[in-house]
Amino acid sequence: MTTAPEWKPDVYARFARERRRPFDDLLARIGDIDPRIVVDLGCGDGSLTVELARRWPQARVIGIEPSPQMLAKARAHTDANVEWREQPAEDWRAGGDGPIDLLVTNAVLQWVPTHRELLLRWLEALAPGGVFAMQVPGNTAAPSHELMRQVAAEHPRRAELVPALSRARAAGGPEEYIEILTAAGLTVDAWETTYLHLLPAGEAEHPVLTWIRSTGLRPVEQTLSTDEFAAFTREYEARLRQAYPERPYGVALPFRRVFAIGRRAGGDAGTRPRVVGLDHVQVACAAGDEDAQRAFYVGLLGMTEIPKPSLLAARGGCWFAGGEAVIHVGVEAGFTPARKAHPCLLVPDLDTLADRLADAHLPVEWDTSIPGIRRFHTRDGSGNRVEIQQVD
Numbered sequence: 001m002t003t004a005p006e007w008k009p010d011v012y013a014r015f016a017r018e019r020r021r022p023f024d025d026l027l028a029r030i031g032d033i034d035p036r037i038v039v040d041l042g043c044g045d046g047s048l049t050v051e052l053a054r055r056w057p058q059a060r061v062i063g064i065e066p067s068p069q070m071l072a073k074a075r076a077h078t079d080a081n082v083e084w085r086e087q088p089a090e091d092w093r094a095g096g097d098g099p100i101d102l103l104v105t106n107a108v109l110q111w112v113p114t115h116r117e118l119l120l121r122w123l124e125a126l127a128p129g130g131v132f133a134m135q136v137p138g139n140t141a142a143p144s145h146e147l148m149r150q151v152a153a154e155h156p157r158r159a160e161l162v163p164a165l166s167r168a169r170a171a172g173g174p175e176e177y178i179e180i181l182t183a184a185g186l187t188v189d190a191w192e193t194t195y196l197h198l199l200p201a202g203e204a205e206h207p208v209l210t211w212i213r214s215t216g217l218r219p220v221e222q223t224l225s226t227d228e229f230a231a232f233t234r235e236y237e238a239r240l241r242q243a244y245p246e247r248p249y250g251v252a253l254p255f256r257r258v259f260a261i262g263r264r265a266g267g268d269a270g271t272r273p274r275v276v277g278l279d280h281v282q283v284a285c286a287a288g289d290e291d292a293q294r295a296f297y298v299g300l301l302g303m304t305e306i307p308k309p310s311l312l313a314a315r316g317g318c319w320f321a322g323g324e325a326v327i328h329v330g331v332e333a334g335f336t337p338a339r340k341a342h343p344c345l346l347v348p349d350l351d352t353l354a355d356r357l358a359d360a361h362l363p364v365e366w367d368t369s370i371p372g373i374r375r376f377h378t379r380d381g382s383g384n385r386v387e388i389q390q391v392d
């Protein structure tokens, strides 16, 4: 196991909007899936994990994160259903919760030097049709990192600083992830993007230093004493000011990021049968009952008769709609009224309807057996049971 640097969630959240953009771009390419198990590996403060839980509310979402500080923030998201676990990626037993339908890891693998080997194990745990989606920064050759390494290489404690910084150089380019993911049998979509973040100018601290304090500079801060670290950042900031000059519109920070999505063949993700609504309820009637049914559904309940398709119209019966409710009344030979099975219709004014049905000599049987729900049962034009419920 490798010890991750200590994280400061509040500093990390400073550029939340800019940091969120690659996550959104990654998710946009995942497409229409219907996952049962979603894992967010290195979930940080959980603010993006809860987005996963909101997008797939039916899924079991697990957020894994080794930093107690980050995880404390994550656990404060009580509005989404996520299982949080304090664990480094190196210790995670992929598949321990069952086959994974979606494994997301956003801006994490650069902190996991062994992730190439671990990936092979993790990808085996993908369900048929499962998706792996990753994003890593690809900016270690940028001046922001090059200058940090320069200052570290010139520093009296360079023997500790140089290896500490090399840990965060562990991520690869898109070609490397194409190799790994295709070798694992996945279909791959990999790309890179250089974002041009415009950071605010005119603050006491150079904004690129502020940005990198919460990520790339963490190993330096953890290695040096407070005074040493202050001296290091003074020197580093002076070089950053040269490399990233302030302009009237701000400071432009080009930031390259690497993305890869791998899909396992098979499965039923996105096509798994599931119910998404109710189209209509069919009730029966005897031949010739149509007018009595019209008197009930249109005359008393205020529904609208909708035309039957011509192929079905010849069979008799009639259809009614009100709000989202649709009732199909079909003619049945040997019909007997349904005494138990029934549709339940929602109305905004239960009492007025109850009076109207009573005036029409139809039964109104109030039922108080479900707390908080006002409802009664009546009979339609053919004597079928119908429930009427008050809607707020």
Ligand SMILES: C[S@@+](CC[C@H](N)C(=O)[O-])C[C@H]1O[C@@H](n2cnc3c(N)ncnc32)[C@H](O)[C@@H]1O
Pocket (backbone or CB within 6 Å): 002, 004, 005, 007, 023, 041, 042, 043, 044, 045, 048, 064, 065, 066, 067, 070, 087, 088, 089, 090, 105, 106, 107, 108, 111, 112, 215
């Ligand atoms: C840049 S943050 C990204 C957090 C989150 N995925 C997001 O996109 O907001 C990097 C995260 O990786 C975590 N991390 C560092 N080393 C790790 C490891 N070995 N295993 C899992 N997570 C790790 C850090 O604790 C931190 O929360």
